[in-house]
Amino acid sequence: MPGTTMPTDPAGPGPAEGGAGPAPPAPRRGGGLILVVFALALAAIAGTTLALLPGGPKPPPISVVGGPFRLESSKGGVLESRTLQGRPFLVFFGFTQCPNVCPTTLADLGNLLDAFQAEGGTLEAYYITLDPERDTPALMREYMASFHERITGLTGTPEAIARVARDYRVSTKRVPLPDGGYTMEHTLMVYMMDRNGGFAGPLDLEAGHALALKQLHRLVSDGRNS
Amino acid sequence: MRPTASALAALLLALGLAAGPAQAHDYAAGALKIGHPWSRATPGGARVAAGYLTVTNTGSTPDRLTGGSLAAAGRTEVHTMSVEKGVMRMAPLPNGLEIPPGGTITLAPSGHHLMFMDLKTPLKQGERAAGTLTFERAGTVPVEFVVESIAAKGGGQGAGKGDKGHAGHDHAH
Numbered sequence: 001m002p003g004t005t006m007p008t009d010p011a012g013p014g015p016a017e018g019g020a021g022p023a024p025p026a027p028r029r030g031g032g033l034i035l036v037v038f039a040l041a042l043a044a045i046a047g048t049t050l051a052l053l054p055g056g057p058k059p060p061p062i063s064v065v066g067g068p069f070r071l072e073s074s075k076g077g078v079l080e081s082r083t084l085q086g087r088p089f090l091v092f093f094g095f096t097q098c099p100n101v102c103p104t105t106l107a108d109l110g111n112l113l114d115a116f117q118a119e120g121g122t123l124e125a126y127y128i129t130l131d132p133e134r135d136t137p138a139l140m141r142e143y144m145a146s147f148h149e150r151i152t153g154l155t156g157t158p159e160a161i162a163r164v165a166r167d168y169r170v171s172t173k174r175v176p177l178p179d180g181g182y183t184m185e186h187t188l189m190v191y192m193m194d195r196n197g198g199f200a201g202p203l204d205l206e207a208g209h210a211l212a213l214k215q216l217h218r219l220v221s222d223g224r225n226s
Numbered sequence: 227m228r229p230t231a232s233a234l235a236a237l238l239l240a241l242g243l244a245a246g247p248a249q250a251h252d253y254a255a256g257a258l259k260i261g262h263p264w265s266r267a268t269p270g271g272a273r274v275a276a277g278y279l280t281v282t283n284t285g286s287t288p289d290r291l292t293g294g295s296l297a298a299a300g301r302t303e304v305h306t307m308s309v310e311k312g313v314m315r316m317a318p319l320p321n322g323l324e325i326p327p328g329g330t331i332t333l334a335p336s337g338h339h340l341m342f343m344d345l346k347t348p349l350k351q352g353e354r355a356a357g358t359l360t361f362e363r364a365g366t367v368p369v370e371f372v373v374e375s376i377a378a379k380g381g382g383q384g385a386g387k388g389d390k391g392h393a394g395h396d397h398a399h
Contacts, residue, residue: 095270099276099342100307100335101314103269106375142271146376170315179301181343183316188309202312 067167110148257285277340300344
């Protein structure tokens, strides 16, 4: 769960210190990752099974990634995920005291959503903080104003955030800092969720916008046609 | 190589085409050559920022980057970031980074960086934020961090793909 605090490794990321190449610290969370992979595999099997079923009344969505949430919106008020029923959406996780990846992902996704809108598409994205103690609704409102208007920031009680992080199989951990305070490690994936709130796969922002736009169009048209 | 790059940058500036990375700038401190310290514009309410640069040791004695400062920030630490199987990992480097003789260290978005914390004022694209770098032997060196776009990923050397277009919607300002 997000509140978990691990002691600083006294050995430190030693090998990473000397040379020019960043040497990642030793993996400690293989179990969690295996779980995620297993969960994704299950989702794939479930999805395939559903796709092969003959027509008739549509079964309830089966997804092991994702789930309902009720969180405070950076646009004011509370957002309940059930109000998203019928519309695909994007979800990703981070925190405002994130120096590297979070702001660039938010900016990148904003540019992608602009391009998607230019092609006639409409899609909402939700940025859920994993640091609810520091990321208050007021701070989220101020922070999200620097990004695309279709990206809404969400925060909530530590319990509500822990629940949504667990439902989305997010890997997250607090890392204490030498002079006090902490930073966070977390899953970087941008989740594509279908119109039933089911996981439709990760959005690939690294392979260029052309491919990502195709993914978004498919996500939206699947929602209409299936 | 470098004069050509500078000339090109100057030309682009003159033509008003320098939409991408800001012009590279360098510093020297004894045997250390410090290349293009930069940061990126911070979102509204942000309390942290990151600093990136390269340091080359042209001397025969090892040195060590132990920290730095930013006038706009309360404190600064050397951190490293990595991505493992889709999870971003962060670790403080309390002993800093060694710069061996003839060696270069690179602080960049995908790895080592200076972590500026307790930010008091936002960093705005286009400004130069005053700060320092602290080395074990070379001491404290004043530098300016060029503030690039909120989407900048690459620094002065070769624009990151996030640098193009209108990066971010700066509604807050």
